Amino acid sequence: MVINKQRKGDMNMKSAKLSIAALLAIVLLAGCGSGNTNKQGAAGSDSGSGASASPAAASGSAAASAEPASYKKLGDEPLTLTFYSTSGTFPDVEFNTLIADPIHAKYPNVTIERITPAANTTNEEVLSTYTPDIIYSSSSSHANIIRTGVYEDLRPYIEKFGFDTSRIKPILWNYAQELTKGKGDQIWIIPFNANQHVLYYNKDIFDKFGVPYPTDEQQTWDDVIEIAKKLTRTVNGVHYVGLAVDNLSGLAKGLGLSITDRTEGNSTLSSDPGWLRTFELQKKILEIPGYVGPDNFWNYGRDQFMKDQTIAMRASWLANMVGPLEELRQQGVEFNWDIAPVPNFEDQLGVTREAQVHSLSINKNSPHKDEAFQVIAEILSDEGQLILSRNGRVPAVVNPALEAEYGTEIPVLQGKKVQNVFVGEPLQEHYTSAYDLGVSSALTDAAEGLAIGGLDVNTALRNAEEAINQKAESLRSTLGAP
Secondary structure, three states, X not given: OEEEOXXXXXXXXXOOOHXXXXXXXXXXXXXXXXXXXXXXXXXXXXXXOOOOOOOOOOOOOOXXXXXOOOOOOOOOOOEEXXXXXXXXXXXXXXXXXXXXXXXXXXXXXXXXXXXXXXXXXXXXXXXXXXXXXXXXXXXXXXXXXXXXXXXXXXXXXXXXXXOOHHHEOHHHHHHHHHHOOOOOOOOOOEEEEEEOEEEEEEHHHHHHOOOOOOOOOOOEHHHHHHHXXXXXXXXXXXXXXXXXXXXHHHHHHHOOOOOEOOOOOOEOOOOOHHHHHHHXXXXXXXXXXXXXXXXXXXXXXHHHHHOOOOEOEEEXXXXXXXXXXXXXXXXXXXXXXXXXXXXXXXXXXXXXXXXEXXXXXXXXXXXXXXXXXXXXXXHOOHHHHHXXXXXXOEEXXXXXXXXXXXXXXXXXXXXXXXXHHHOOEEXXXXXXXXXXXXXXXXXXXXXXXXXXXXXXXXXXXXXXXXXXXXXXXXXXXXXXXX
């Protein structure tokens, strides 16, 4: 396990368009960027020193009568905070650009260092060995990190520093509250960004086979499958595949499906009709002529799209691809790709997949809780969220002016149809329990049965349900109630 120091240079952001800049200036001067009624910024400073700031009540409510009786102001003294990412795709180029560099630029006394665990080290091992001050998580780790007991209740800090939670997009804040359902009035996470889905497509493959690109309007799955059929073929020994979709777990995001029920942990595959539709859609994709490749390979993902460049279309998360594509570009590898709206079922057009919540939290064992929360508040300010938006992440806060700047600072998105990121309304992410995480491999097994095991939809669905319930029974003996 090592802790790598990250670069601390100032951010060199381009100027926003005049109208956007003017609007942001008005918003920031009004204090909306911080959630405070003064002009001090999200963590109580407008100068970067933090020396004279005092937190106030959230924007839209009465000002605090006095600053907190005792708290540590960010930037008063030299400080190093440690940061650990428990899940999701968060390469160093994004960590530096979105967190380490802007914080150090505003507070030269403050350095954010990233904990980089050794390969195959579990979150539990890291959190029992090290004490990261700030924890970055997503739905693929929230439930398990909750079980470690390291999340600090953020309610006292929200009140102490006058952090305005009403600025956070409702679908993200509702999810944050859902995590602590039945745990009292606690908050364990602050949403960092909304990780939305898009349809990536390789224009070179479309051009090679003379097929028109996907439209800028949301299409149905049936429409996209017809396009994929024209692009799935083997030419000169290269096997091209028209469509990759992150399989059953990815397709289920379009209907907001949970694998298990929250009260018992049992399978929902037979009780929720959405799962039958999802299995049927998966089967349609796998049955595209020529889809299954040499050696029965069928499980296509990021590497085949980004590195091999043999996938014509891929429906997936923004965060799963944009940062890695920028890293690839910096290594000198580029290709001609673009973005279209993610497809959905015909009766669900206008709605996109669930927006995954990437979040920031405080370790309850951190000796720097006040400062860690002030860093989080800075990142959630309009200034911090503008940096995030310009560099390819969808802001967590409600502010159309920030979304209008999406992708303007990250080279890999220049010239791309980034407006298609915002076509359709994303669903609120469902609560992903430790049971969901523990049984998810049954969906991969089911997809494999459909792809190369000769299974029909009903058999694959029934087998998956049996496997999920068996796994759930085992989990109950180790995890207890869901």
